[in-house]
Amino acid sequence: MGKSIYSKGAIEEISTRxxxxxxxxxxxWGSMNPTEMLVHCNLANAAILASSKATQSPSMKQRFYKFIFFHVKKDFPKGARGAKRFDVKGKxxxxxxxxxxxxxxxxLNKFxxxxxxLEAQHPIFGALSHNYWGKFVWKHLDHHLKQFGL
Incomplete structure (x- = not known):
């Protein structure tokens, strides 16, 4: 299922990169500059860290997307649109x-x-377990570091 932010050495690797x-x-790729990317990641990570426990069961569509994202796709897809509250382009x-x-x-160190x-709701995947959140955070940060060749 891939790396997790909780994997041994993962936080150090992300920090070094x-x-x-x-x-x-x-x-x-993409249109964000480095500062916009940092703000975007900071908003997303702060929201994940502050999230409360999910109370809804995922729909079949969410389960399907979750399976594809975590078990089929190796990398976070380029061009994926995040939640509008994390869109900081030009701001x-x-x-x-x-x-x-x-x-x-x-x-990053708070993780x-x-x-x-962490057992919060994700808007696309539905309720995610702590382990899935660890994998999501890793994929998201890895994606943006790769975006800048790191």
Missing amino acids: MNGLQADQISL VDEKTFEEEKSKFLHL RDLDRK
């Missing part, structure tokens, strides 16, 4: 790059120090 990101780096001051990078690393299991 992230430290290679520069404010003026050009993406290999970020590029001068905040270092601040956002620091925040990214801080939030290591969790005092509870």
Whole structure:
């Protein structure tokens, strides 16, 4: 089923790769600049970390998407549209790059120090277990690091 943010060494690997990101780096695909990507990831990770336990059972469609995403697709799909609340294109001051990078690393480390299991609702996949959230976070961050050649 692939890597997880909870895998041994995963947080260190993401941190090392992230430290290679520069404010003026050009993406290999997509339209976000490095600061926008950081803000996007920070918003998503903060929301995941603050989420409450799912109360709804997933629909058949959500179960199908979940199976494909976690068991068939190796990588996060390029061009996948996230929730509108995480769309920051054109809404970020590029001068905040270092601040956002620091925040990214801080939030990343919170996954290591969790005092509870993540079992929240995902808008496309429905209720996800702690293990699935770990795999989702890994795939999402890996996708954006690869977007910038890291």
